[in-house]
Amino acid sequence: MAEHSGYDELPVRRFEGFPRGGAIAAAVLVVAGAIAFGAALVVDPARAWRAYMQNWMFFTSISAGAVMLSAVVVMARGLWSQPIRRIALSFVSFLPVAFVLLIPILIVSGTYYLPWVHEALPRGKELWLNVPFVIVRNLVLFGAFVCVAVAFAYWSLRPDVAVLREESAGVAPAVWARFKRDWRGAEAEEVRASHNTATLAPILALLYVFSLSMVAFDYVMSLQPEFKSTLIGGYFFMGAFLGGIAATSLLTAIYRRVLGLEDAILPGNIHDLGKLHFAFSIFWAYLFWAQFIVIWYGLLTSEQSFVIRRFQAPNGTIAVIVLFCLFVIPFFGLLGVKPKRTPEILAGFSSVVLIGLWLERWLLTYPSWYPPTRIWLGWQEVGVGLAFAGLLVASLLWFASRFPLLQLWRPMAELELLGRGEDAPGEEVTQLT
Amino acid sequence: MATVVRSETHPDIGSYEDVNRDILKLLSRPGRGYRILLALAIAGVIALFTAWGLQIVLGIGMSGLRNPIGWGVYITTFVFWVGIAHSGTLISAILYLFRARWRQSIYRAAEAMTVFAVMTAGLFPVIHVGRPWLAYYLMPYPNQRMIWPNFRSPLVWDVFAVGTYFTVSATFFYIGMIPDLAAARDSAIVPWRKKLYSTLSLGWRGTNWEWKHFTRAYLYLAALATPLVLSVHSVVSWDFAMSLVPGWHSTVFAPYFVAGAIYSGLAMVLTLLIPIRKIFGLEAYFTTRHVEQMAKVMLLTSLIVSYAYLCEAFTAWYTFEPAEQTGGYLMFGATGEYWWSAWLMLTCNAFVPQLLWFRQVRRSIPAMFVITLFVNIGMWFERYSIIVLSLSHEYEPWMWNQYRPSLTGMIIILGSFGWFLMWFLLFLRVLPAVSVAELKEVLPPPLRRLRAGPATLRRPRGGAEEVRP
Numbered sequence: 001m002a003e004h005s006g007y008d009e010l011p012v013r014r015f016e017g018f019p020r021g022g023a024i025a026a027a028v029l030v031v032a033g034a035i036a037f038g039a040a041l042v043v044d045p046a047r048a049w050r051a052y053m054q055n056w057m058f059f060t061s062i063s064a065g066a067v068m069l070s071a072v073v074v075m076a077r078g079l080w081s082q083p084i085r086r087i088a089l090s091f092v093s094f095l096p097v098a099f100v101l102l103i104p105i106l107i108v109s110g111t112y113y114l115p116w117v118h119e120a121l122p123r124g125k126e127l128w129l130n131v132p133f134v135i136v137r138n139l140v141l142f143g144a145f146v147c148v149a150v151a152f153a154y155w156s157l158r159p160d161v162a163v164l165r166e167e168s169a170g171v172a173p174a175v176w177a178r179f180k181r182d183w184r185g186a187e188a189e190e191v192r193a194s195h196n197t198a199t200l201a202p203i204l205a206l207l208y209v210f211s212l213s214m215v216a217f218d219y220v221m222s223l224q225p226e227f228k229s230t231l232i233g234g235y236f237f238m239g240a241f242l243g244g245i246a247a248t249s250l251l252t253a254i255y256r257r258v259l260g261l262e263d264a265i266l267p268g269n270i271h272d273l274g275k276l277h278f279a280f281s282i283f284w285a286y287l288f289w290a291q292f293i294v295i296w297y298g299l300l301t302s303e304q305s306f307v308i309r310r311f312q313a314p315n316g317t318i319a320v321i322v323l324f325c326l327f328v329i330p331f332f333g334l335l336g337v338k339p340k341r342t343p344e345i346l347a348g349f350s351s352v353v354l355i356g357l358w359l360e361r362w363l364l365t366y367p368s369w370y371p372p373t374r375i376w377l378g379w380q381e382v383g384v385g386l387a388f389a390g391l392l393v394a395s396l397l398w399f400a401s402r403f404p405l406l407q408l409w410r411p412m413a414e415l416e417l418l419g420r421g422e423d424a425p426g427e428e429v430t431q432l433t
Numbered sequence: 434m435a436t437v438v439r440s441e442t443h444p445d446i447g448s449y450e451d452v453n454r455d456i457l458k459l460l461s462r463p464g465r466g467y468r469i470l471l472a473l474a475i476a477g478v479i480a481l482f483t484a485w486g487l488q489i490v491l492g493i494g495m496s497g498l499r500n501p502i503g504w505g506v507y508i509t510t511f512v513f514w515v516g517i518a519h520s521g522t523l524i525s526a527i528l529y530l531f532r533a534r535w536r537q538s539i540y541r542a543a544e545a546m547t548v549f550a551v552m553t554a555g556l557f558p559v560i561h562v563g564r565p566w567l568a569y570y571l572m573p574y575p576n577q578r579m580i581w582p583n584f585r586s587p588l589v590w591d592v593f594a595v596g597t598y599f600t601v602s603a604t605f606f607y608i609g610m611i612p613d614l615a616a617a618r619d620s621a622i623v624p625w626r627k628k629l630y631s632t633l634s635l636g637w638r639g640t641n642w643e644w645k646h647f648t649r650a651y652l653y654l655a656a657l658a659t660p661l662v663l664s665v666h667s668v669v670s671w672d673f674a675m676s677l678v679p680g681w682h683s684t685v686f687a688p689y690f691v692a693g694a695i696y697s698g699l700a701m702v703l704t705l706l707i708p709i710r711k712i713f714g715l716e717a718y719f720t721t722r723h724v725e726q727m728a729k730v731m732l733l734t735s736l737i738v739s740y741a742y743l744c745e746a747f748t749a750w751y752t753f754e755p756a757e758q759t760g761g762y763l764m765f766g767a768t769g770e771y772w773w774s775a776w777l778m779l780t781c782n783a784f785v786p787q788l789l790w791f792r793q794v795r796r797s798i799p800a801m802f803v804i805t806l807f808v809n810i811g812m813w814f815e816r817y818s819i820i821v822l823s824l825s826h827e828y829e830p831w832m833w834n835q836y837r838p839s840l841t842g843m844i845i846i847l848g849s850f851g852w853f854l855m856w857f858l859l860f861l862r863v864l865p866a867v868s869v870a871e872l873k874e875v876l877p878p879p880l881r882r883l884r885a886g887p888a889t890l891r892r893p894r895g896g897a898e899e900v901r902p
Contacts, residue, residue: 080532122753124753125753206736209740228751228752229684230683230686231683231685231688233744234685234688234740282660286663286667286687286688287688290685290686290687290688291684293671293675294675294684294686294687297671297675298677298682300682302752
């Protein structure tokens with residue numbers, strides 16, 4: 001089996017135990033964020049909960065997007081992605097946390113988020129716009145997405161347990177016990193895992209599309225009940241996918257440096273990731289434009305109000321920053337070969353994209369809640385964001401201290417392709433400057 | 434270390450000589466089946482021009498168009514053919530950039546289809562305007578009479594979009610063919626062919642220097658052509674989405690049309706290549722694996738299109754605008770007098786292709802042939818539903834009207850298939866239909882008397898030093 005993977009000679013890379021520095025940083029972030037959230041609740045509970053919503057949307061988006069990246073490369077059989085797919089997958093550790101964090105959102109929805117609760121709706125529309133139904137459909141869809149994501153991660157990780165068994169003596173026995181259950185031998189496990197990941201990946205993709213579309217319908221579109229856009233779901237989840245690619249690029253650069261993965265993650269792999277980053281930045285701009293121009297041209301009051309609130313002063317400033325961060329800067333920055341091949345430079349652009357996406361999720365929600373009198377962006381939003389960032393860091397470290405960050409096994413379908421003499425990871429056949 | 438002695442993608446192709454022989458054989462004297470097909474296609478073209486001529490002489494009333502349905506089957510068919518044109522660039526440019534190694538043997542035919550489909554689509558605006566001698570008004574040219582053009586009209590954007598697409602895809606098609614034209618030149622015996630290929634191959638000799646520039650040019654053209662795949666049908670979709678006709682004014686239209694275009698394009702490629710592979714004995718070049726890979730992309734695009742249907746129907750309901758609900762092609766379509774069109778679209782595009790989830794279906798050539806026929810029909814009716822249903826039920830109920838395609842319209846549509854097929858059949862016999870040069874890249878190099886044997890791996894193991902040209 002391992003003769004094709006090319007990684008058999010590499011040691012298993014992961015953090016030995018929970019890294020102290022990271023753990024302290026995560027704890028500090030969470031505590032600082034919790035204090036900020038508490039203070040914000042005292043000052044203005046509505047704003048505190050809205051900051052919570054914005055940050056939940058952002059951190060869930062990038063985690064879900066990164067997990068989708070790891071599922072997409074399974075479906076597309078992206079041979080190039082072998083050294084980075086586990087890093088993308090590691091974001092799955094945040095998804096159960098995101099599910100727990102969703103519950104308070106659903107509870108306070110009627111109070112702080114959904115304005116139509118207090119409005120008279122057209123007859124019949126209450127079938128869709130009623131709070132219990134909003135809670136149930138989001139809980140079920142997002143819950144299903146998280147469950148399938150965890151199952152997908154389980155099967156992606158499982159064959160590597162064979163290698164880990166010797167190494168992992170004494171590390172997190174409860175976790176290993178789950179992975180060792182019903183073990184059928186390395187060969188058989190790889191066949192099983194290939195089959196199961198190949199089955200789960202498309203299901204995960206469908207649930208990703210539907211659950212994030214539902215979040216967009218309920219927590220973006222319905223915040224202005226008169227507004228409608230058929231693209232809002234697609235725009236929202238493709239933005240999340242871009243965020244997932246950016247987060248993966250950033251984390252790859254960090255792990256590559258910290259864990260010394262330079263021999264496994266080659267500039268060629270980074271280059272491919274950079275190309276994807278570049279392409280999806282353009283694609284985000286395309287979807288943005290496709291939505292914008294139809295609304296702008298249509299000149300319907302019901303639709304225009306959504307755009308005007310976001311482009312009018314002072315929110316317009318944020319809108320321009322978002323446009324620059326998500327499209328203009330990465331487009332010109334990643335046009336050349338070098339920025340795409342150098343992990344640190346790519347990570348720099350990924351950070352810009354992530355900041356842009358954080359602001360974009362703000363822009364999707366806040367202007368619907370507050371009149372555009374000033375920019376409603378302050379210590380509350382940043383502070384609550386610290387708590388979410390801390391939880392994300394802790395989840396990622398939890399994953400990284402337990403599982404190898406390089407996937408050692410390869411799905412059968414990809415072995416077949418390698419047998420055909422197709423591109424091996426890191427090797428370059430074509431180059432797009 | 435062992436060497437690759439057989440290509441796994443094309444296991445039945447033995448050597449470089451086989452490729453030259455099999456592909457260039459297509460350029461020899463055609464058989465009877467081919468002549469019959471060509472005769473049929475030409476008959477279609479004659480019918481097309483006869484019907485069009487009658488329409489010009491007797492007036493546009495012959496088309497069956499009347500208020501408020503100003504756009505009928507002609508615009509439907511225009512959008513249909515522009516959609517078909519998408520697969521070529523997808524396969525030749527996007528899959529090239531994605532390093533999908535299975536595209537070599539099919540991309541040339543797909544590109545040719547792109548060019549001919551745009552040529553077919555281009556007929557319809559001219560037919561539709563009624564007075565074709567004034568069709569040059571569409572063209573962006575400077576003039577003093579100030580009659581042209583309203584830059585804010587999506588129709589003008591469309592002229593630019595389709596025109597650019599045609600230019601770039603034709604260039605891409607031609608540039609990619611140069612090495613093969615040289616191969617054809619070298620084996621041509623008939624004088625006119627020799628002359629033709631000599632001219633078209635621009636003196637290609639296959640030197641290292643030539644290849645270096647060729648591959649660069651090809652890569653850049655691929656990169657330039659890729660955004661066009663998205664832009665052309667987006668602009669076509671805005672012909673509809675910019676207006677306030679119920680069912681048309683929808684933000685999802687651009688990505689939804691692009692996905693639909695790729696979907697229908699792939700279906701058409703398969704519909705044509707499956708019989709061709711049989712007729713010309715090209716089974717070794719166009720294998721089950723190709724069909725399966727294209728089936729997967731079709732499944733993806735079918736799901737995107739289905740998602741768009743869901744969003745459209747949901748939003749039409751959600752907005753509670755009476756016009757959206759009665760005029761939208763999905764909400765109204767499913768229950769109104771055109772229910773058959775809307776359901777045909779849903780069945781062919783969203784329901785039947787769910788069979789592609791099954792590997793057995795994807796790998797069965799007869800099943801795939803039937804499914805692609807469904808998709809072709811479904812995609813035509815999608816455009817028909819969008820155009821006719823929405824126009825027949827706009828805001829004012831007293832304006833509501835029904836539309837029936839006239840006989841002239843139907844003949845012109847069928848004739849357009851003849852027109853497309855005629856060009857395609859001529860292409861098969863005049864130009865190399867499979868990329869000889871690129872196919873050889875994935876075949877084992879000719880080593881001394883090293884013939885068939887089990888495939889083994891040539892790759893160096895491990896994360897070896899990366900190779901950078």
